[in-house]
Amino acid sequence: MLARLSIRDIVLIERLDIEFSRGLAVLTGETGAGKSILLDAFALALGGRGDAALVRHGAEHGQVTASFDVAKTHPAFAILKANGLDDREVDESGELILRRVQLADGRTRAFINDQSVSVQTLKAVGATLVEIHGQHDERALVDAATHRRLLDAFAGLEKDVVSLEALWEGRRTARAALDAHRAGMERAAREADYLRHAADELKQLAPQDGEETSLAERRTTMMQGEKIAADLREAQEVVGGHHSPVAALASAVRRLERRAGTAPQLIEPAVRAIDAAINALEEADQHLNAALAAADFDPLELERIEERLFALRAAARKYSTPVDSLAALAAQYVADVALIDAGADRLVALEKAAAEADARYGAAAAKLSAARAKAADKLNKAVGAELAPLKLERAKFMTQVEADEAAPGPQGIDRVEFWVQTNPGTRPGPLMKVASGGELSRFLLALKVVLSDKGSAPTLVFDEIDTGVGGAVADAIGARLARLASKVQVMAVTHAPQVAARADQHLLISKAALDKGKRVATRVAALEQDHRREEIARMLAGAEITAEARAAADRLIKAAG
Numbered sequence: 001m002l003a004r005l006s007i008r009d010i011v012l013i014e015r016l017d018i019e020f021s022r023g024l025a026v027l028t029g030e031t032g033a034g035k036s037i038l039l040d041a042f043a044l045a046l047g048g049r050g051d052a053a054l055v056r057h058g059a060e061h062g063q064v065t066a067s068f069d070v071a072k073t074h075p076a077f078a079i080l081k082a083n084g085l086d087d088r089e090v091d092e093s094g095e096l097i098l099r100r101v102q103l104a105d106g107r108t109r110a111f112i113n114d115q116s117v118s119v120q121t122l123k124a125v126g127a128t129l130v131e132i133h134g135q136h137d138e139r140a141l142v143d144a145a146t147h148r149r150l151l152d153a154f155a156g157l158e159k160d161v162v163s164l165e166a167l168w169e170g171r172r173t174a175r176a177a178l179d180a181h182r183a184g185m186e187r188a189a190r191e192a193d194y195l196r197h198a199a200d201e202l203k204q205l206a207p208q209d210g211e212e213t214s215l216a217e218r219r220t221t222m223m224q225g226e227k228i229a230a231d232l233r234e235a236q237e238v239v240g241g242h243h244s245p246v247a248a249l250a251s252a253v254r255r256l257e258r259r260a261g262t263a264p265q266l267i268e269p270a271v272r273a274i275d276a277a278i279n280a281l282e283e284a285d286q287h288l289n290a291a292l293a294a295a296d297f298d299p300l301e302l303e304r305i306e307e308r309l310f311a312l313r314a315a316a317r318k319y320s321t322p323v324d325s326l327a328a329l330a331a332q333y334v335a336d337v338a339l340i341d342a343g344a345d346r347l348v349a350l351e352k353a354a355a356e357a358d359a360r361y362g363a364a365a366a367k368l369s370a371a372r373a374k375a376a377d378k379l380n381k382a383v384g385a386e387l388a389p390l391k392l393e394r395a396k397f398m399t400q401v402e403a404d405e406a407a408p409g410p411q412g413i414d415r416v417e418f419w420v421q422t423n424p425g426t427r428p429g430p431l432m433k434v435a436s437g438g439e440l441s442r443f444l445l446a447l448k449v450v451l452s453d454k455g456s457a458p459t460l461v462f463d464e465i466d467t468g469v470g471g472a473v474a475d476a477i478g479a480r481l482a483r484l485a486s487k488v489q490v491m492a493v494t495h496a497p498q499v500a501a502r503a504d505q506h507l508l509i510s511k512a513a514l515d516k517g518k519r520v521a522t523r524v525a526a527l528e529q530d531h532r533r534e535e536i537a538r539m540l541a542g543a544e545i546t547a548e549a550r551a552a553a554d555r556l557i558k559a560a561g
Contacts, residue, residue, distance in 0.1 A: 023504030034522030047123025155375030240285035
């Protein structure tokens with residue numbers, strides 16, 4: 001539910017903080033007091049369209065913050081997680097704070113729990129928290145795309161839909177496997193002779209991954225070794241052969257070591273240096289021997305390497321692929337040949353699996369469609385029972401469920417849309433197209449009362465849905481708003497005293513003159529019992545509040561209680 005709404009520098013609102021409670025909250029006030037501004041600001045916090053004109057004159061930016069208390073299982077948290085937002089700091093009460101900053105240059109910034117988000121994310125989260133319904137509100141239940149979901153919620157079919165979605169995915173997977181296999185078989189059949197020849201040829205060649213690189217490197221090493229072998233042998237003779245200085249150096253070290261006791265400070269540094277030289281010469285000798293061994297090669301091996309490289313590169317040219325891709329191509333050709341040989345049996349198995357997946361989905365979709373048709377009759381009767389008190393006694397509400405097996409989808413084969421017939425003899429049609437503004441609001445109220453605890457956002461806002469009605473109809477609207485408020489939080493902007501009398505919380509919106517009348521600002525005040533009676537009396541009587549109006553207001557409040 002909405003717990004707090006804070007508005008800063010939006011149109012006529014300089015600073016406004018409103019605390020909300022559960023139940024029915026009504027917002028009243030004279031025309032032009034700022035009720036529409038308040039709703040525009042609230043819609044902005046929910047991800048509505050921004051506009052530089054919303055910023056109060058003289059301010060650099062405006063800001064609206066809406067705080068909600070919701071359960072941690074609420075769908076809003078799934079949206080946060082899907083968008084990579086951190087909800088670890090949210091406690092079990094599930095507080096969500098939606099904030100929108102409107103800059104004077106037209107740009108906006110959006111935040112959820114002080115984490116920057118896109119406007120699209122803010123709007124998605126806001127839609128799960130609040131529904132705003134009015135005579136011209138595009139987010140009301142007139143969107144046919146939501147009607148199937150609402151019917152499923154009314155009938156308790158959500159689990160059946162989830163199961164059907166899994167069957168749809170299984171059907172899609174089975175069909176994809178069948179289509180891929182069939183396409184592969186068709187491709188292989190067109191090239192059968194070529195594939196068999198190519199598979200045999202590459203099988204005999206047996207190319208290996210990275211083979212060209214290793215062969216080329218070995219060939220280069222062998223060719224270079226032939227050129228430098230003589231120099232290596234000469235160097236090895238000097239370092240470790242008959243003319244090696246190692247023996248003479250070792251003899252000199254032994255003579256010096258025998259004299260070390262007489263003059264160690266003179267002899268020991270020289271001994272260490274000669275030892276290092278002997279070690280370096282011995283290490284060099286080892287490297288030269290290793291180099292000679294590497295440079296020594298069999299001419300037949302070089303010939304075999306060159307023949308192998310020629311064969312690999314010839315095959316690469318023939319099959320228009322890099323040498324390193326020959327092994328993968330060989331495997332592909334082998335697989336294609338196997339597909340030709342064993343494809344028929346595999347095709348039969350895949351066709352059977354796809355047919356079984358189709359049958360499972362079709363049976364479940366048909367069962368779900370029948371359940372929806374049955375639920376549609378119940379929904380029509382439930383909504384119809386609410387219409388007469390709302391002065392729609394001659395109207396009919398109809399849930400159209402059109403099953404089309406040729407157009408299946410994850411949620412089934414049905415297209416669901418709410419239709420109405422406003423008067424006997426008139427042509428029924430979609431809710432949005434047939435109902436007038438006032439009728440539409442009352443149809444929506446009746447529908448929401450029936451669906452109050454099924455698929456509803458935790459906060460519902462009704463914007464002047466009582467426009468153009470009065471007396472018993474206004475009282476019926478108030479009664480239904482109160483019933484609805486026993487299940488979810490309800491806010492209603494109203495001009496009907498019969499609606500205001502049933503409020504659990506009454507907020508009065510007014511305009512106050514500031515700076516000696518040079519400017520005005522919108523104010524909101526929570527009314528206690530006496531002031532509430534006075535406001536309802538004003539709504540009954542108009543500009544001049546009479547004793548009779550106050551008495552009538554008392555009767556309305558008492559009757560509502």
